[in-house]
Amino acid sequence: MDDVLRRAPLFAALDDEQAAELRASMTETTLPRGEALFHEGDPGDRLYVIVEGKVKLHRASADGRESMLQVVGPGDMIGELALFDPGPRSASATALTEVKLLGLGHGDLQPWLGARPEVAMALLRAISRRLRRTNDVMSDLVFADVPGRVAKALLDLSRRFGVQSEEGIHVVHDLTQEELAQLVGASRETVNKALADFAQRGWLRLEARAVILLDVERLARRSR
Template identity: 75%
Template structure:
């Protein structure tokens, strides 16, 4: 890990509304953290009092059950934040944060964030919006686990990854998700075998093409229909 204070914090939607002076002041109170793939930022159950915003790379948030099974709660990319719950409800971390790729984050502690929430209503508004979006995604995930089959959940997960990390190419949307087959299965709450079967079916139908830790979505419309 290394510390730095370079870069504009307004790359994160949470602080996008700040002017030059405010952004410079905020950057001076933040710490940059660099991780290599596989590095753990914090473990589930550890105390924490910092909010993190991803500036480059990807972080996975996961939980482990008492019998050793793992579940991925979310993949966070550039501009997205996590760890904010500990600022408002002090307690142990509810997930383990691990770098999926080489990742850079900026961290802000509770004591440094509080003045921005009370003195800058736009920051507080953005934070509330981010929390509401997180809750909405959680509700959608719970509903999918109850009402959707595995292929439907796989299709929806790929479309979500495409929306956040996809790049349009000549033959489709190139989505570098950087996840192993096991991690992708954990993200949709299913076995690797079942998820691989769904992916193989999608590929056979011509909806997507597999690449190393990536897919190219060739038919967004049909994949969208399957996700519903």
């Protein structure tokens, strides 16, 4: 668990003694697959660090359609905006697998931010990366075609969850076909067509809630 926490920006700026002290002030939460950690619009004043499992961040439109913003996993943080600006949650967070998280309230972190500006800077850098990624996603929705977005999404998932094997990069993403389509921002039929084309070309092999990337170079070129 300590190695995972050290990857989180909240802990990266602390020494071992400080990290242990902060860890002791956090509360542990576990969720089964499919259970929501919080919903869009809920009051938010708590940050979470994922220790085990995967969580999807998603939003719903007025007509009930879902869009997925990101899949996050061990070492990632959720809800960091609440520490600087407590208010309604901007998205929902739902467990894709069984998940273990550590939570920290706004009031508990304020003394750390006041006494250790390096912690605040680390959190702000994390928020900046999240914003930059959101800008990239918005740009892709406007300028990139669906196969390009599918290739880019698979490469992003591989960088964070992929394991190198003899065949290629094995990526257990834990997403259904519908959820993968929500992540890409397209219909399930269009995404499945792109995946089938990639498989026919020998660039990947599909598995249940997983994929093996066989030709990363060609997928990277297709994602541009």
